[in-house]
Amino acid sequence: MLNIKNTGTATLTIGDKTIKLPILEGSEHEKAIDIRALRKETGFITYDPGFVNTGCCKSDITYIDGEKGILRYRGYGINDLADTCEFVEVAYLLVHGTLPNKKQQTEFSEHLNNHSMLHEDMRHFFNNFPDHAHPMATLSAMAVSLSSFYPELEDTSTQENIDYKVTRLLSKMRTAAAFSYKKSIGHPIVQPRHDLTYCENFLNMMFSTPVNNYQVDPIVAKALNKLLILHADHEQNCSASVVKMVGSSEANLYASISAGICALWGPLHGGANQHVIEMLERIIEEDNGDVKKVIERAKDKNDSFRLMGVGHRVYKSYDPRAKVAKQMCKDVLAKLGTNDPLVDLAQELEEAVLADEYFQSRSLYPNIDFYTGLTYRAMGIPTNMFTVMFAIGRIPGWIAQWLEMKEDPHGRIGRPRQIYTGPTQRSIS
Numbered sequence: 001m002l003n004i005k006n007t008g009t010a011t012l013t014i015g016d017k018t019i020k021l022p023i024l025e026g027s028e029h030e031k032a033i034d035i036r037a038l039r040k041e042t043g044f045i046t047y048d049p050g051f052v053n054t055g056c057c058k059s060d061i062t063y064i065d066g067e068k069g070i071l072r073y074r075g076y077g078i079n080d081l082a083d084t085c086e087f088v089e090v091a092y093l094l095v096h097g098t099l100p101n102k103k104q105q106t107e108f109s110e111h112l113n114n115h116s117m118l119h120e121d122m123r124h125f126f127n128n129f130p131d132h133a134h135p136m137a138t139l140s141a142m143a144v145s146l147s148s149f150y151p152e153l154e155d156t157s158t159q160e161n162i163d164y165k166v167t168r169l170l171s172k173m174r175t176a177a178a179f180s181y182k183k184s185i186g187h188p189i190v191q192p193r194h195d196l197t198y199c200e201n202f203l204n205m206m207f208s209t210p211v212n213n214y215q216v217d218p219i220v221a222k223a224l225n226k227l228l229i230l231h232a233d234h235e236q237n238c239s240a241s242v243v244k245m246v247g248s249s250e251a252n253l254y255a256s257i258s259a260g261i262c263a264l265w266g267p268l269h270g271g272a273n274q275h276v277i278e279m280l281e282r283i284i285e286e287d288n289g290d291v292k293k294v295i296e297r298a299k300d301k302n303d304s305f306r307l308m309g310v311g312h313r314v315y316k317s318y319d320p321r322a323k324v325a326k327q328m329c330k331d332v333l334a335k336l337g338t339n340d341p342l343v344d345l346a347q348e349l350e351e352a353v354l355a356d357e358y359f360q361s362r363s364l365y366p367n368i369d370f371y372t373g374l375t376y377r378a379m380g381i382p383t384n385m386f387t388v389m390f391a392i393g394r395i396p397g398w399i400a401q402w403l404e405m406k407e408d409p410h411g412r413i414g415r416p417r418q419i420y421t422g423p424t425q426r427s428i429s
């Protein structure tokens, strides 16, 4: 671990007992009170539903300043990475800690190509999912199935094995995602090709058919590359924490990632990108585009409705990924020469959110999911695949977080405590 400092102590007094707790400081001066000895010394635990104030690890991977709207992977700003890098380079960066040199990038890309096909027996799984199966369910099942087909990759002891594992997952999950889409529309699957880049390959597997001469649009491939970079990691979010929690029991990487995919699926997390589009469609169809009415519903405490794509646990200013996604959405629509009434509605909704005291006072801004779904839509990606796109982008982050947890000398099985509030002992008679 880099730059963790012990910078003093905090004093805690409970009744007549006083204890000193170490204060830790990270490389960006984030401070934490180390409470590891708390229960042993006092008998008390902490109560923090949703882990709002709980640091579960030290990490070198991703830095977020939610107040200032900063996001960096391994020290590099998200805008710089999105503007200048290939997704594959960013995947390498997250896992290895440095951007690849030419040789490393070539080797990494070769691994990706060499492992892009799915085992034929695995391919047959797709035939047994119903056509209406959500592709996130299929993807999660495929991720855990990889552990049966490639058990030799359990070993993470050598760098070479790690690269095999990473590239297998990145490459095969992309293939599985495209296959699940083809299955859902009843089309024959399209195999990956060595002559295409990571993003081009995905688009080709999604949209090529035996009867069309599909050519990947470079605008669409470029946008996909950027979107996957925006998704690539986000420190200790819900799905990454799930991946690590599962991995902390020494379950294998594939099982851990499979669980992470399920966590990402939820509408309060990555599933929000699909729900944003569905919400916008409903506003047009059921509310005649009445943004004011929807804003009032979102503010009504007796109504469970929330604005999808708005709010974030960490960002208390504009999500820097949402800024990039918003601009990209406009660029992609302009370059493809398409109009989408949902984009106009989204902008109107955003303006209403930013001007409203309810959202201002709670620091609620559009998050990454507000504009990414609209961009995917412009690129021709079907709505139920949006969260799958997010998952493909997030795989490098999950792997990096999982590997870091494995190497952490203080790592222990994840096992929170509780405050029991049920009945005290009672007898049956």
Ligand code: ACO
Residues within 6 Å of the ligand: 050, 267, 268, 269, 270, 272, 298, 299, 305, 306, 307, 308, 309, 310, 311, 312, 313, 314, 362, 364, 367, 368, 369
């Ligand atoms: N619409 C209306 N009100 C909201 C919204 C919203 N989208 N989000 C938060 N609030 C309100 C809450 O009602 C609460 O109000 P209160 O203080 O009067 O009780 C306050 O803002 C704080 O909200 P919490 O739920 O406590 O915030 P938390 O950090 O637990 O939740 C979350 C964050 C889940 C993202 C939330 O903002 C939300 O549900 N957003 C909509 C779903 C969404 O877009 N999820 C994607 C997040 S990005 C990602 O995961 C990739």
